[in-house]
Amino acid sequence: MKRSELVSRILITVAVIGAVGAPLFFWSQSSLMHARVAESGGWNPNIIRADVGAPLHLRLTSDDVVHGFAVGQMNMDGVDVLPGKVTDLTLTFDKPGTYTFYCTRWCGLNHWRMRGTIEVGGSNTDAEPAPAPLYVSLGLDIDAPHEAPAIPSQMPSAFRGESLIRGLAISQFINSDFYRVHSPYETFENLDQYPLGESQRWDVVAYIWQSNTTLESLANGKKLYAQNCAACHGENGAGNGVFADDLLPSPNSGGGGDEVRSMIQTPANFTDPKRILGASPALLQGKILRGGMGTGMPMWGSIFTEGQIWDLIAFIYSFQFEYQN
Amino acid sequence: MIRFISLVVLFAAGLAVAFAPLPAPSIAPQARTLRIDARQFAYSPSELKVNLGDTVTVQLVSTDVVHGLYVDGYDVSVEADPGQTATLTFVADRSGSFRFRCNVTCGAMHPFMIGKITVEKNDLLFRSVGLATLAVIGVFPLSSLLVERKDRALAK
Amino acid sequence: MNRIELTRNLFIKSALKNRHPQLAVFIVMLAGYVFAILAGLIGTPVGSHNFSIVFVWIAWWAILILVAVPFFGRGWCAVCPIPLPGEWLQRGAVLHPLDKKPKWLNLRWPRALRNIWLQNIAFLLLALFSSVLLTTPTITAIVLAAMLFTAIGLSMVFERRAFCRYLCPVGGFIGLYSQTAPLELRIKDKQTCVTCDGKPCYNGASTSLSANSGYGCPWDVFPGGLTRNTYCGLCMECLRTCPHDNIAVNLRPFSADLAKPSARLDEAFKAFIMLGSAMIYAGVLLGPWGALKDAAFYVGTSAWIIYAAVFLGIIFIILPGLFSLALFLAHRPSLKACLGRSRGVGRGTGLRTFAMFSASLIPLGLMFWVAFSLSFVLTNAAYILVSLSDPLGLGWNLFGTADVAWRPIFTSLLAPAQTLALVGGLIWSARMAQKAADESKISAIPVMAYCFAATVVMLWLLL
Structure with a gap:
């Protein structure tokens, strides 16, 4: 065989083996x-x-x-x-x-x-046990119906509420121990000791809810809501996010028809006053922590910190109340 | 000679069709908001029409994964996550038809996720069809001219 | 006719005659080809960031359809690495031919298949799956590998480059459109070939026999009979073997081959396949219709079956059917009479006319592909830079271009360039139709109207 022929054969072989071997080698080294x-x-x-x-x-x-x-x-x-x-x-x-x-x-x-x-x-494997969340220590049944028996005729306004509380002693409502375990409706009931009309009491509830949170909390809650919740619950909280329809089996897929469809829970509508005004922060915390148990609602307990969940809850109530900016 | 003149006339007509300015549109510009749903691998609606000078606000709603929207010719873009409507505002100051396309890799057919926005009229299409018509007509004098030249060359 | 013989330039001639430059290109191409297969299999499944997709369907395709085919005809075939491994086996050598050939089967290709119908079918098979093929690296890798190994296998069973000539899905249309290219390989003097002893250009000449050693035409073509580019792969073997220095590579006018078009039905249908698929792709891939994209991509669904049926229907029934109608009208005396061009009864009816006239669609089809390809090549060219630096999507940055942002280039030039290509193609095809009509003594107007209508549809799809 002539030398040029031999060299050419070697070159071809080396080129092919190189084109296969080199990338294979680097690929096997990379751990993606x-x-x-x-x-x-x-x-x-x-x-x-x-x-x-x-x-x-x-x-x-x-x-x-x-x-x-x-x-x-x-x-x-x-x-x-x-x-x-x-x-x-x-x-x-x-x-x-x-x-x-x-x-x-x-x-x-x-x-x-x-x-x-x-x-x-790690060395200290015995990590301190996390404290039980509020809904557990309260023994709340977070799957029980919690509709508010009465709802306001107009959206309660924290601004109007603030002008109404002058001279009223409501400071016992403005602390997290009260706020977290009472629904807005329960607070509305508690306010009946004061000389206020119904819509005025709701305005004061709005003020109390606003006073139990901060602007930073609301902003953080809003961010978390947009990133994690809005795709199902809707950007305006109405439970009509882009995936809301997909959670239902399609009517013509033969998956049981209307009966099954009515049993499947759709994303909660946060603009529904009955639903939200009857829910305490502790109850909402439970729902977020644990998730929807078989519905599309994820379990967020392992994701959000406690602070993040309270921020999120504060933001969810803002679908019901008019807050000052 | 007649053939030559007709070719020149056709060529001039072609230049006119290609470059003649069109009368300015009479409709006053307005602000428009268009909601566009994006899914793998299509927009809905996928064909938009606006008038020249309109201030167009696109609300991009992604319904499955993260999508984007880039407008050819305007070089503007926006990106939307599901649950987070994104808006893009631009002034439609160039007439014609432009593709808009996804600029966030969204799966296999991503490069072909395309829509179309027509500002005023698709001028270029009409001009091109005009040019194509003139071109087909022009082939007749062109080829007789060529045949003639060939004949003359052969005669020599 | 007016031709410029490039091989008169001694530098060009020796560069083409010498085996080493070509082999060097082959080796680089083969390494790239094998790398593309591997990248498709082990690289990121994201098509726009995988070397196999980006370099095959954006870079290679752009070079092929925008440069190689229009200007060099089968120039790509001259450097394509697919036949190299098979020929090494078949010839037992990679450079000069040996006196003793390896004993493979070396069969003649079956007579019934000596046409490009298999290529038409191979192209259509890929075309029907194109949305998946164009976007999925593993599928691209499998197709590339299948082509390479089929070529190797056929080299051991059949003589010469059976894969290239009869099976390659790309080779079919490159051959068809190479007729428009301004480059050709031809003999200089017919008489020299007639008297030539042994015809080494076709039969080969081993090193010991002749100073001009080389392989018999790998494309199974006798250079002495070359009148068209279609089946000449520009491999330059005949240039090397010809003992009489009778082979020339010429520059020539565009589309010179179409003056005497072939009357073969396989080539005629190739013209319709290419014209139709350019239009369908423009609509499906570049159009704003999501349902069409879904149908094309989700292979196996009922929507895809309908899409495939419509695809084939357009190519095999609608386009040729309307073309036949145009030809039928062209033969009607009334049409010729009303145009004052009556020159007796048109001759040559039927399939022969159909096949001959379909050649006038070749320039138009090529320009359809140019216009279509411009759009997605200019839109996605940025991926070439990204993929060059990070071909497997492993986070490399070899040339510092891995983070180039995607952005279409030359967007303002795209639409005018497409218009120019399409209108240019229309003039070109209309002129071809007119020449053919003059020869057959029928009216050219229906075929020109057909070309015009197709152009308008394509303009509407692209602009």
Whole structure:
């Protein structure tokens, strides 16, 4: 064989082996964490182990649509996980335990199923037990009906309420111990000792609810609501978000027809006064923490901090009350 | 000679069709708000029509995953998550038909998630059809001219 | 006719004759091809960030349809790496031919299949799945691999480049449209070929036999009989083997081959397949109709079956049917009389006329593809830079361009360029139709009207 022929054959072989081998090698060295919509498998891997105090490096990529990544209970802003791109992220955990990470950008009806866990091991494995949430210590049945027996004829206004309370002793209502365990309707009932008309009492309730929160809380609640709730509950709280219809089986899919449809719970309508004015913050906290048990409502207990949930609840009441800006 | 003149006339007509300015529209500009639903891989409505000079506000509502909307020719864009309506406002100051398309990767067919906005009229389409008509007519004098030249060359 | 012989330039001639430059290009192409397969399989499943999709369907396609085919005809085939591994096996060498050939089956290709119907079918198969193929890296990788291995397999069973000539889904339309290109490989003098002993350009000449060694035409074409570019792969073997220096590569007027169009039905239908699929793609992929995109993408659903049926219906019934109607009208004496162009009875009716006239759709079809491709290539060109730096979507940044933001380029030039392409194609095709009509002594107007109508539809779809 002539030398040029031999060299050419070697070159072809090397080129092909190189074109296969080099990328295969680098590919096998890269450890990416893949995000896919829940229907295609969600996170891969979805269980991660880490140690207390040791930085955990994650290289995140999406295989389909825009996702986001955040770890629950850490008050952490999500990072974007973009299709075909790699996001580098370093996390450090102070406490051992099991953390939930979740997708922070809506990626379809089953977005909230896109969760995984980080198991953080460490020396002090006996972490202090979390205190029981309020609804548990109160023994509330959060699935029981809680409709307000009476509702205001117009939207209660905190501004009008403020002008009505001059000379009235209502300070016992403005503290979280009272606020969290009473529904607006119960507060309305409690106000009947005062010389006020019905709509005036509702205005005072609005004022009390506003006084039990802060502008920062409301703003934070609004942000959390837009990111996590509005897709089902609607941007205006009316329970008509873009996924609300998808939660029902379609009428022509043969899935049981009207009977089944009427049994399936649609996203709560926060603009419905009966529903919200009859619910105490503790009750709402329970619903958010635990989730909807078989409805599309996710369980948020492992995601939100307690403070975030109270902010969210404060914002939900703003669908019922006119607050001052 | 007649053929040559007719070709010149057709060419001039072509230039006129391609570049002649159109009378300015008489409708006063207004502000419009258009709601567009986005899903994998289509917009609804996917064909919009506005008048020249209108201030257009697009409310983009994503109904499944994060989508975007980029308007060709205007180079403006917006991105919307489900549950978070996003708005994009621009002044429709260039007439014609423009594609708008998703600019946030949203799945396999993302590059072909396309809609169309027509500002005033799709001028270019009408001009192009005009040009195509003139072109087809022009082929007759053109080819006789070419045949003639060939014949003359052969005669030599 | 007025031609410029490029091979008269000694530098060009020796660059083409020498095997090493071509082989060097082949090796780079083959490495890229294999890498594209691998990228499709192991890289990110996100098409717009995967080398296989971006480099095949944006970069390669742009170069092929906007540059290679219109200006170099089968120029792509001259550097395409697909036949390389198969030919190594078949020839037992990658450079100069050996005296002793390996003993493969070396069969002649079956006579019944010596046409481009298999290529038409292969193209249509890909076309019906195109929305998935264009967007899914694994599918693209599988198709690329299938083409490579089919070519290797066929090289061991049949002689020459059976895959390229009879099966390649791309080769069919490259061949059809290469007739419009201003580049050709032809013999210089007919008599030299007639008297040539042994016809080494067709039969090959091994190194020991001749100073001009080379393989017999891999495309199964006798260069002496070349009148059209369609089946000449520009591989330059005949340039190397010809002992009489009788092979030339010429610059020539555009679409010179169409002066004497072929009357083959397989090629005629190729013209309709390409014209129709350009229009369908423009509507489905670039149009604003979401339901159409769903139907095209969700392969196997009832909507897709309807889409496939309509697709085939447009290509095999509607477009050729209307064309036949146009030809029927063109033969009517009344039409010719009213135009004052009566020149006796038109001759050559039926399938032959149909096939000959369909050649006038070739320039129009090519320009439809140019206009269609301009749109998605200019829109998505930014992905080329991204994919160059991070071909597998593993977070690399090889050339610092991994984070280039997506943005269409030259948007203001796009629509005028499309108009120019389409109107130019219309003039070109109308002129071809007129020449053909003059030869057949029938009216050109119905076919010109057909071209005009197709152009208007395409303008409406694209603008």
